[in-house]
Amino acid sequence: MLAAPDLLLYLCTDRALALGRPITGAVEAAIAGGVTMVQLREKEASAGEFYRIAREVQAVTRRHHVPLVINDRLDIALAVGAEGLHIGQSDLPLPAARRLAGKTMFIGLSASTVEEALEAQAAGADYLGVGAVYPTGSKADAGEAVGIGRLREICAAVRIPVAAIGGVNAGNAAEVMKTGAAGIAVISGILSQPDIEEAARNLRRILDTGAREQEGR
C-alpha cells in the first residue's frame, strides 16, 4: 500500500459543474491554486469516453505530481495506471477491489456513519470520504447531510485520514478542519467558480491554517 494520500484539498470533478470549461484546463488551474489530489467521477460517460478523459487529465496530474483517483471504475483506474480508486458503498466491495488493485493503488471509500467508517477501515480502506457534511446540490445521490457533529465522531473513531465532502466551501472550511478531518473534497466550490485557480488558492490558505492549528493541539 502507498503512503496515505494528501487529502488536504481534494478536487472531485463533475464536468456538468465546470460551467462548460474543458476539464483538463479546469484541473490545471485548480492544481495551480493548490489542489493536492484529483478525483475523476464520470457516472454518465461510456467507459471509452471515461478512459479517454482519464488519460487527458492524467497528463496534467502527472506533470504536477498530483495523485489521480478514479471513481468506481477500477478497470479504468488499472488501465490508465491511476494512483487511487474511490468507491462508494454500492460499488465493488473493497476486498474484491483490493485483490485486483494490488499494493500500488490506494483505495478510498465513502462513508456517512461511524459504523461504515469503522467497517471501511477494517476492510483496509486507505482513506475515507465522509459526507455530505452540509446539504449540497452537487451529488444527487448523497442523501441526508452528515453534519459537523457526526463528521467529528467519525474522525475521532478512525485512524485513516478523512476527507470531508459535501457543501464545504471557503465559508465553512475552517470549521470543518476543527473536526480533525485531513482535508476537504470539493466539486462546485472550485469547479463552478469564475476563477478556479483563485478559488482553490483561497481554500488552500484556509486549510493550511486549519492543518497548522491541528498540529498545534
Next chain:
Amino acid sequence: MLAAPDLLLYLCTDRALALGRPITGAVEAAIAGGVTMVQLREKEASAGEFYRIAREVQAVTRRHHVPLVINDRLDIALAVGAEGLHIGQSDLPLPAARRLAGKTMFIGLSASTVEEALEAQAAGADYLGVGAVYPTGSKADAGEAVGIGRLREICAAVRIPVAAIGGVNAGNAAEVMKTGAAGIAVISGILSQPDIEEAARNLRRILDTGAREQEGR
C-alpha cells in the same frame, strides 16, 4: 488466449426482459435448454449489485461448465473470474482491456460494419457480436439494423467467430446460420418466452441443423 468460445446459442441477459423471473433461475433453464454461453449485461445496476448478480449467475454457469461473459465492466469480470468480457465500440479500448485481462479471458467485441469487424480482429478480438441483424426493441442503443446481407459480408471478411445479435428468433435463425455465423446471441427470444427452457431447446435444434449444414458445405 483461450480457445474460441462456443457462440452457437449465446444468451445475453436483460433482467427487465425476464418477465420478473429471477435471473439465476432463468439462466439455469436456458442452459438446460442448450445455451452454450451466457453474457451478463447490467447497464443500470451499481457495480456492487452487478458483482453480486455476477457471482450468483456464476454459481449456475460453473455448475454447467458454460462460460460466463461480463458486458463492459472488466473490473467485475476480473473480480469474479469470468471466462469472458464483451465490449462495445464505446467501451474500454480492446488493447487496454487485453493488457488487464491477460491471456486467460476471451474478449468479444460488438461490430456493425465490415470495417469495425476487421479492426476488432486486427486488435485481437476473440469473437464478434454483429448486429442488430433485424430491427429489435431489446437494445435501445443498437442503431439501424445491419441486415442479413452485411452480416454475410462480415462473416466472410473475418477469421474469428461471429455471433449474430438483434431480432434473431426461431423464425429466422436458420436463415442467419446460412450467412456463416457461428451462432446467435439472444435476449428476448429466450428470456421473454413463457417457457425459457423450451424456447432455448427449440432454438438450439435449429442452430444444430444450421451448424451441420455449414460443415457440409
